[in-house]
Amino acid sequence: MKIEIRDIGIPPRPTILAQIEAETAKDEPDFIFLAKLLGKDVGLSAGMIKVANSPYFSLGKKVPTIQEALLVLGLKLVMKTVAGLALQQAFKHVPNMERFWDASAMTAEVSACLAKEIGRRIGIRPEDAHTFALFRDCGIPMLMIPFPEYRAALNRANGEAVLPFTEIEDQTIGLNHADLGAQLAEDWLLPEETCQAIRYHHNVAALNGSLDLVPRARQLIAIAQLAEYLIQEKSGQSQTSEWGKLGADCLASLDLTPEALPELGTLCASSVGS
Numbered sequence: 001m002k003i004e005i006r007d008i009g010i011p012p013r014p015t016i017l018a019q020i021e022a023e024t025a026k027d028e029p030d031f032i033f034l035a036k037l038l039g040k041d042v043g044l045s046a047g048m049i050k051v052a053n054s055p056y057f058s059l060g061k062k063v064p065t066i067q068e069a070l071l072v073l074g075l076k077l078v079m080k081t082v083a084g085l086a087l088q089q090a091f092k093h094v095p096n097m098e099r100f101w102d103a104s105a106m107t108a109e110v111s112a113c114l115a116k117e118i119g120r121r122i123g124i125r126p127e128d129a130h131t132f133a134l135f136r137d138c139g140i141p142m143l144m145i146p147f148p149e150y151r152a153a154l155n156r157a158n159g160e161a162v163l164p165f166t167e168i169e170d171q172t173i174g175l176n177h178a179d180l181g182a183q184l185a186e187d188w189l190l191p192e193e194t195c196q197a198i199r200y201h202h203n204v205a206a207l208n209g210s211l212d213l214v215p216r217a218r219q220l221i222a223i224a225q226l227a228e229y230l231i232q233e234k235s236g237q238s239q240t241s242e243w244g245k246l247g248a249d250c251l252a253s254l255d256l257t258p259e260a261l262p263e264l265g266t267l268c269a270s271s272v273g274s
Contacts, residue, residue: 011090047085084134091141108133110227113268139177207249222250
């Protein structure tokens with residue numbers, strides 16, 4: 001029997017996102033209320049402070065409290081940051097995913113770095129690149145428990161040099177993480193360009209312009225894919241075949257040449273790590 005996306009347990013939108021959205025929609029949002037709301041969750045408040053102290057969002061001064069983190073990040077970025085932090089909490093029941101979350105966080109940091117360097121001319125803000133990269137592969141943990149064979153499918157897809165990544169998933173389990181992740185993003189009310197970018201981030205047609213996407217979706221895909229490539233080149237770990245299939249179109253989407261990559265890699269080296 002074919003399993004449909006609706007048969008997979010997609011985590012509902014966290015209540016705290018609705019609460020933050022309602023408060024930030026007011027003419028005069030109450031920052032004290034928001035700080036207390038976020039402070040009830042140690043994981044969320046610690047994550048907010050960490051993001052506020054990152055080099056891409058900080059003001060050069062150490063932020064020690066959730067109240068100051070709210071002021072540094074601003075209301076729009078608070079929503080996106082909490083959504084990304086809540087995502088990992090939604091899948092805490094999925095075992096052996098530590099490396100996955102670490103990789104997602106690193107890709108998000110490098111994506112934000114790239115957007116800070118080149119985003120202005122292509123219309124991508126660091127916070128949007130960061131959010132997309134966090135959610136890009138969120139369909140993967142949803143498929144781990146219902147499909148024991150899924151890890152093997154991931155290994156095959158990572159090594160596939162010709163076929164699209166998602167085609168290997170579709171052949172193996174009849175579903176793919178991109179469609180599933182896009183459904184979660186839509187359910188969580190993420191922006192349309194983020195949802196589209198998640199759905200098509202392994203699709204070369206989305207990058208070369210033959211697939212009609214909303215503005216900025218193509219560039220979000222390209223920035224995150226470039227971030228992943230720079231990380232793999234720097235670390236030598238978790239190599240995939242995606243850059244060989246998508247790299248040229250990613251560079252074209254970002255109006256970059258291969259010669260620009262070493263400098264970008266150096267600029268973002270603190271995020272890539274040693």
